[in-house]
Amino acid sequence: MTTLPPLLVTMGDPVGIGPEIIVAAAAAGELHDAVVVGDPAVLRRAAALRGGGGPMAVLDSPRDAAPPGALRVWMPPDLMPAASPALSALPWGQVSAAAGAAAARCIEAAVARVQAGDGRAIVTAPLHKEALAAAGVRFPGHTEMLQALATPAVQSPPPVRMMLANPELRVVLATIHVSLRDAIAALDFDVVLSTIRIADAAARRWGLAAPRIAVAGLNPHAGEGGLFGDEEIRFIGPAVQAARADGIDASGPHPPDTVFMRARRGAFDLVVAMTHDHGLIPVKYLGVEEGVNVTLGLPFVRTSPDHGTAFDIAGQGRADPSSLMAALHMARALADGGSPAGAAG
Numbered sequence: 001m002t003t004l005p006p007l008l009v010t011m012g013d014p015v016g017i018g019p020e021i022i023v024a025a026a027a028a029g030e031l032h033d034a035v036v037v038g039d040p041a042v043l044r045r046a047a048a049l050r051g052g053g054g055p056m057a058v059l060d061s062p063r064d065a066a067p068p069g070a071l072r073v074w075m076p077p078d079l080m081p082a083a084s085p086a087l088s089a090l091p092w093g094q095v096s097a098a099a100g101a102a103a104a105r106c107i108e109a110a111v112a113r114v115q116a117g118d119g120r121a122i123v124t125a126p127l128h129k130e131a132l133a134a135a136g137v138r139f140p141g142h143t144e145m146l147q148a149l150a151t152p153a154v155q156s157p158p159p160v161r162m163m164l165a166n167p168e169l170r171v172v173l174a175t176i177h178v179s180l181r182d183a184i185a186a187l188d189f190d191v192v193l194s195t196i197r198i199a200d201a202a203a204r205r206w207g208l209a210a211p212r213i214a215v216a217g218l219n220p221h222a223g224e225g226g227l228f229g230d231e232e233i234r235f236i237g238p239a240v241q242a243a244r245a246d247g248i249d250a251s252g253p254h255p256p257d258t259v260f261m262r263a264r265r266g267a268f269d270l271v272v273a274m275t276h277d278h279g280l281i282p283v284k285y286l287g288v289e290e291g292v293n294v295t296l297g298l299p300f301v302r303t304s305p306d307h308g309t310a311f312d313i314a315g316q317g318r319a320d321p322s323s324l325m326a327a328l329h330m331a332r333a334l335a336d337g338g339s340p341a342g343a344a345g
Helices: 018-027 040-049 097-115 129-134 142-149 180-186 189-205 231-245 259-264 276-285 322-335
Strands: 007-010 034-037 056-059 071-074 121-124 161-165 170-173 212-216 249-254 270-273 292-296 302-305
Touching (some): 018 322, 040 071, 097 129, 142 292, 161 189, 189 270, 212 259, 231 249
Parallel strands (some): 007 034, 121 302
């Protein structure tokens, strides 16, 4: 058993590629300080896709010792109702309420354990949003679920934001999993200012004394002085000025079609984008194999790959574990006081 608590890796949707990329990362030696929160039978089935895998140790608690080199797995005792079909018998790549419920339960258990000091960070394999909905889970994805689970019942949820990062670009989103129409309607001065503040606070924790934050506009050419929309004039620009009055090195609003290129070339440390696809397309275009999703604002570190469950290739034994391995590297770096800039290798 290591001195530090382990990373806790949730198995994700059991019929997606999550279990497969977990066992592939383990075979590459990337889970040496991690415990998988999930169903051992699901992981054994995934290992069979890759030629059988190595030894596995099923733990009673995430802090238990295990033989060197073994894939450590902790199964929450209430993962599946007794009358439910075995998760390892579910068909690959098909939406299942049982799979969605199990994936959600692993997240709940991981949060409880990290809050109890039995884990130093959480790395989540991909969920399937339709499976969550089929299971009656009221959250559309990881970010919203983690926000609620991190909050005591008597308190309001902390403001959190999604950041997608790779060695070249770090983007923080003001809105995430809602329709584009609803995202635009949700944007206002407070949302933009809160996003800038969360991004700045996170970057300072990584060791940047004065993070340079570029705020992207919403409209083409950042509105062109109101010709193509007035959100930049009404609240994005004022939020930037308010952040600067707080001592934050924020600038903008910048035209969204060029700001990411400038950040990639070193002009900025982070970019704040107004909507999900505005911000994530540039990062994912650079390659999903190095991209990592980080939830900012939580009382613990959480990272994940920047791809989904890939039901189209689940069960074929060819899923690429690179993004999960990058998420593991970044979780270690952030949990141990480092920066995402140095977490890619």
